[in-house]
Amino acid sequence: MPYLDTFDRPIDYLRVSVTDRCNLRCVYCMPEAGVPFIPHPHILRYEELTRVVQVAVAMGLAHVRLTGGEPLVRKGIVDLVQGLAAIPGLDDLSMTTNGMLLESYAAPLAKAGLHRVNVSLDTLRQERFQAITRLGSLDRVLRGRQAAVDAGLTPVKVNTVVVRGMNDDEIVDLARLTFLPGWHLRFIEVMPLGEGAHWARDGVAPATEIRARVEEALGALTPVRKGTGAGPARVYQLPGAEGTLGFISPVTEHFCHTCNRLRLTSDGKLLPCLMSNRAIDLRTPLRNGASDDDLQALFEQAIRAKPRGHHLAEQRPPECVLPMSSIGG
Numbered sequence: 001m002p003y004l005d006t007f008d009r010p011i012d013y014l015r016v017s018v019t020d021r022c023n024l025r026c027v028y029c030m031p032e033a034g035v036p037f038i039p040h041p042h043i044l045r046y047e048e049l050t051r052v053v054q055v056a057v058a059m060g061l062a063h064v065r066l067t068g069g070e071p072l073v074r075k076g077i078v079d080l081v082q083g084l085a086a087i088p089g090l091d092d093l094s095m096t097t098n099g100m101l102l103e104s105y106a107a108p109l110a111k112a113g114l115h116r117v118n119v120s121l122d123t124l125r126q127e128r129f130q131a132i133t134r135l136g137s138l139d140r141v142l143r144g145r146q147a148a149v150d151a152g153l154t155p156v157k158v159n160t161v162v163v164r165g166m167n168d169d170e171i172v173d174l175a176r177l178t179f180l181p182g183w184h185l186r187f188i189e190v191m192p193l194g195e196g197a198h199w200a201r202d203g204v205a206p207a208t209e210i211r212a213r214v215e216e217a218l219g220a221l222t223p224v225r226k227g228t229g230a231g232p233a234r235v236y237q238l239p240g241a242e243g244t245l246g247f248i249s250p251v252t253e254h255f256c257h258t259c260n261r262l263r264l265t266s267d268g269k270l271l272p273c274l275m276s277n278r279a280i281d282l283r284t285p286l287r288n289g290a291s292d293d294d295l296q297a298l299f300e301q302a303i304r305a306k307p308r309g310h311h312l313a314e315q316r317p318p319e320c321v322l323p324m325s326s327i328g329g
């Protein structure tokens with residue numbers, strides 16, 4: 001049974017950022033010149049990461065998602081996946097990736113024991129894709145997504161951050177993808193964290209509005225029951241569609257009352273909440289010989305420190321100072 005936090009929320013999900021480095025520079029996530037990266041010696045080694053995840057899984061955090069920066073730019077990522085997949089009690093091991101390197105990694109990752117991937121994709125237009133990601137190639141990401149489907153890393157969900165004036169004119173085209181076999185999509189409101197602050201100022205397209213535009217063009221959405229360990233998306237299907245369409249609205253309808261997660265940064269900080277500055281250092285105790293019980297006590301501390309929620313809907317900015325690229329979304 002997972003631990004309950006102070007507000008009786010079961011905490012069963014850990015997001016692990018394996019690196020803060022990235023091969024793209026998405027405008028709402030990283031500045032063009034990049035951010036000062038965490039020095040290599042501070043980054044948790046794979047043995048350290050695996051040990052932390054073992055402790056977490058034993059406490060009931062049985063859903064683990066690897067993220068970044070871009071997780072596939074970290075050397076030896078397939079070995080890490082293999083080590084994590086062998087942890088007894090781990091129910092779900094997934095990854096969020098920008099898809100640029102997925103074409104060659106999909107099959108080895110599946111073989112190593114990864115269950116599924118989410119691929120980030122905000123547009124279907126090559127020029128716009130390059131403008132948003134600054135360094136990306138749409139074709140490569142599409143090939144990467146297909147390779148993930150072929151490798152069985154399914155369901156492959158596509159994450160689309162919607163920004164008014166950037167890509168909101170493609171909402172219907174993107175939603176239409178769910179009529180194709182194997183396409184599942186999640187629209188996400190842009191959050192005012194780091195670089196996102198600028199884009200969110202006038203750019204938040206509320207999920208209710210996105211939904212209304214989709215329904216007007218493509219028909220009424222039917223709610224879909226979500227499985228266990230499901231994320232914060234409200235999930236639907238269009239009439240006749242094979243795939244699902246979800247809406248994640250961190251800004252306009254926050255879902256903090258269902259929050260089930262902790263986050264681990266690549267330098268070993270455990271974050272009780274994406275929007276808070278509170279961080280519990282695991283790296284120092286790990287390197288000073290902490291026992292599993294000591295690590296478990298630090299996880300318990302993080303669970304107790306989870307706040308009731310954030311205040312973005314009331315226009316109160318988050319206090320968090322870490323860039324999205326080091327938290328991992």
Ligand code: SAM
Pocket residue numbers: 022028029067068069070071096097098099118119120159161188189190191192193195196197324325327328329
């Ligand atoms: N590099 C990987 C990727 O892009 O999928 C994983 C890390 S990325 C930080 C994780 C997710 O956060 C991506 O889907 C990205 O689009 C999303 N993201 C980044 N900045 C955001 C922001 N300001 N608001 C909402 N989502 C954001």
Ligand code: SF4
Pocket residue numbers: 022023024025026029030068069070098120324325
């Ligand atoms: Fe990199 Fe992902 Fe941030 Fe884009 S959203 S810059 S791919 S970490």
